Amino acid sequence: MAHTINTEVFLAFSTYATIVILKMMFMAPLTGYFRVTRKAFANLEDTHLAKTAEEKKRMLCVNEDVERVRRCHQNDLENIVPFVVVGLLYALTGPDLSTALLHFRLFAASRFIYMLAYVMALPHPSRPLAWMVGMVTTLSMSYRVLTTTLLL
Amino acid sequence: MAHTINTEVFLAFSTYATIVILKMMFMAPLTGYFRVTRKAFANLEDTHLAKTAEEKKRMLCVNEDVERVRRCHQNDLENIVPFVVVGLLYALTGPDLSTALLHFRLFAASRFIYMLAYVMALPHPSRPLAWMVGMVTTLSMSYRVLTTTLLL
Amino acid sequence: MAHTINTEVFLAFSTYATIVILKMMFMAPLTGYFRVTRKAFANLEDTHLAKTAEEKKRMLCVNEDVERVRRCHQNDLENIVPFVVVGLLYALTGPDLSTALLHFRLFAASRFIYMLAYVMALPHPSRPLAWMVGMVTTLSMSYRVLTTTLLL
Numbered sequence: 461m462a463h464t465i466n467t468e469v470f471l472a473f474s475t476y477a478t479i480v481i482l483k484m485m486f487m488a489p490l491t492g493y494f495r496v497t498r499k500a501f502a503n504l505e506d507t508h509l510a511k512t513a514e515e516k517k518r519m520l521c522v523n524e525d526v527e528r529v530r531r532c533h534q535n536d537l538e539n540i541v542p543f544v545v546v547g548l549l550y551a552l553t554g555p556d557l558s559t560a561l562l563h564f565r566l567f568a569a570s571r572f573i574y575m576l577a578y579v580m581a582l583p584h585p586s587r588p589l590a591w592m593v594g595m596v597t598t599l600s601m602s603y604r605v606l607t608t609t610l611l612l
Numbered sequence: 613m614a615h616t617i618n619t620e621v622f623l624a625f626s627t628y629a630t631i632v633i634l635k636m637m638f639m640a641p642l643t644g645y646f647r648v649t650r651k652a653f654a655n656l657e658d659t660h661l662a663k664t665a666e667e668k669k670r671m672l673c674v675n676e677d678v679e680r681v682r683r684c685h686q687n688d689l690e691n692i693v694p695f696v697v698v699g700l701l702y703a704l705t706g707p708d709l710s711t712a713l714l715h716f717r718l719f720a721a722s723r724f725i726y727m728l729a730y731v732m733a734l735p736h737p738s739r740p741l742a743w744m745v746g747m748v749t750t751l752s753m754s755y756r757v758l759t760t761t762l763l764l
Numbered sequence: 765m766a767h768t769i770n771t772e773v774f775l776a777f778s779t780y781a782t783i784v785i786l787k788m789m790f791m792a793p794l795t796g797y798f799r800v801t802r803k804a805f806a807n808l809e810d811t812h813l814a815k816t817a818e819e820k821k822r823m824l825c826v827n828e829d830v831e832r833v834r835r836c837h838q839n840d841l842e843n844i845v846p847f848v849v850v851g852l853l854y855a856l857t858g859p860d861l862s863t864a865l866l867h868f869r870l871f872a873a874s875r876f877i878y879m880l881a882y883v884m885a886l887p888h889p890s891r892p893l894a895w896m897v898g899m900v901t902t903l904s905m906s907y908r909v910l911t912t913t914l915l916l
Contacts, residue, residue, distance in 0.1 A: 468915060471913045471914075471915040472915045472916075474853045474856075474909055474913040474915075475909075475910065475913055475914055475915050475916060477849060477853065478849075478850060478853060478906050478909045478910055478913075479910075481845075481846045481849050481850055481906070482846075482903075482906055484842075484846065485842075485843075485846050485899070485902065485903075487842075488842060488843075488895075488899070502831075502835060503832070503835075503882075503885070503891075504885070505885055505886070505887055505888050505891070506888065508887075508888040527654075528655070531654060531655075533842065537689060537841055537842065537845070538636075538637075538639075538640060538685065538689065539637075539640075541633075541689065541693060541845060542633045542634075542636065542637050544849050545629060545630075545633050545696050546630060546633055549626045549629065549630060552626075578655075581655070581656070581657055582657070583657055583660075584657050584658065584660040587655075587657070591640075595637070595640070598637070599634075599637075602630050602633070602634055605626055605627075605630045606627065606630055606631075609623045609626040609627055609630075610623075610627055611620060611623040611624045611626075611627050612624075612627060679806075680807070683806060683807075689841060690788075690789075690791075690792060690837065690841065691789075691792075693785075693841070693845060694785045694786075694788065694789050697781060697782075697785050697848050698782060698785055701778045701781065701782060704778075730807075733807065733808070733809055734809070735809055735812075736809050736810065736812040739807075739809070743792075747789070747792070750789070751786075751789075754782050754785070754786055757778055757779075757782045758779065758782055758783075761775045761778040761779055761782075762775075762779055763772060763775040763776045763778075763779050764776075764779060
């Protein structure tokens with residue numbers, strides 16, 4: 461397997477893995493933005509902008525906009541981690557560049573659409589559909605990894 | 613280190629890493645199944661099956677069965693990610709195939725038992741015990757990685 | 765790219781990736797410690813030390829100290845996973861050993877300081893500052909990966 465590394469496929473994997481990881485990292489400042497504008501924090505030491513003790517206490521609350529971004533971040537973790545792991549192993553099985561690019565592009569697109577659908581609360585079934593596309597892409601790569609490398 | 617890649621160990625790693633990642637991905641449809649059967653959703657746009665606004669509101673709730681699956685999913689993230697990362701580096705240190713297989717099999721088995729123990733709420737200490745086996749496996753591989761590659 | 769592997773950089777990556785993953789794994793027993801000492805559990809089967817049914821019920825609660833450690837664990841997942849993925853790809857782009865070590869050391873230090881700042885509730889802005897250093901380190905490595913490997 462190590463001998464069949466297709467350098468171009470690996471470059472493509474590097475590019476798309478980094479892009480989706482950056483997309484996931486973007487959820488952190490987005491959460492911060494909503495926490496500050498909605499005045500909804502999780503830790504007392506984060507309410508340093510409040511003037512009174514009462515105001516500090518009021519800022520320790522759960523806000524639906526913040527939770528929405530956090531759920532999207534969590535879903536990124538649950539889906540982007542499998543993509544990166546399986547994608548790396550998949551790239552090492554020596555697939556065609558065009559097939560690999562199709563998988564990587566579909567997955568990356570699905571996660572950007574998923575984020576928009578979640579944060580903007582787009583109507584059903586936009587979000588589950590975007591999620592499903594990413595899931596199927598990763599499952600398809602898993603299938604190739606298992607059929608190529610199976611050693612139990 | 614790059615020269616000591618044992619191809620068979622790497623194939624075994626690919627197989628088991630993909631298996632535990634697929635197991636982790638399975639938690640997502642399982643959460644969906646419990647959300648639909650328990651009618652417990654997190655987003656208003658997910659309650660599209662409700663007929664009245666009041667019913668929609670009632671569906672936005674926290675259900676203990678759903679939370680149980682979600683906690684198991686979270687624990688997968690917290691344990692399978694370390695296994696995959698350390699396991700990859702471990703596979704590159706050129707261990708014996710039999711030793712490597714022992715680590716990979718123990719870890720994979722521990723995560724399947726952990727899932728059953730969590731979702732079926734098996735009595736103490738089945739769940740912490742399964743968790744511990746996975747943890748020790750990853751720590752044992754970390755020890756080999758650090759003693760082989762240490763460059764601070 | 766595969767031909768430019770700088771073995772020393774890869775050894776350094778292995779070392780630091782394992783160290784930050786071990787740091788992340790340490791959050792699990794720390795959560796357990798706070799759950800036991802604060803008597804705050806999430807599952808009924810975990811309250812096996814209670815004698816009466818009423819005491820069991822009282823142990824199923826949310827404790828702020830436990831939540832603090834859990835939020836820190838979550839933040840580790842959200843930041844250490846990107847570091848490990850991008851760091852691996854970065855190590856394969858063949859950077860100088862000294863530059864790579866600077867990135868790895870800064871990131872590892874930032875995560876240990878972040879943990880102390882979170883668990884000990886150090887005053888603002890110690891925690892966001894530590895978080896920011898880790899974030900910038902990963903972004904800097906992402907930039908090199910994308911400019912070296914870009915294949916869309």
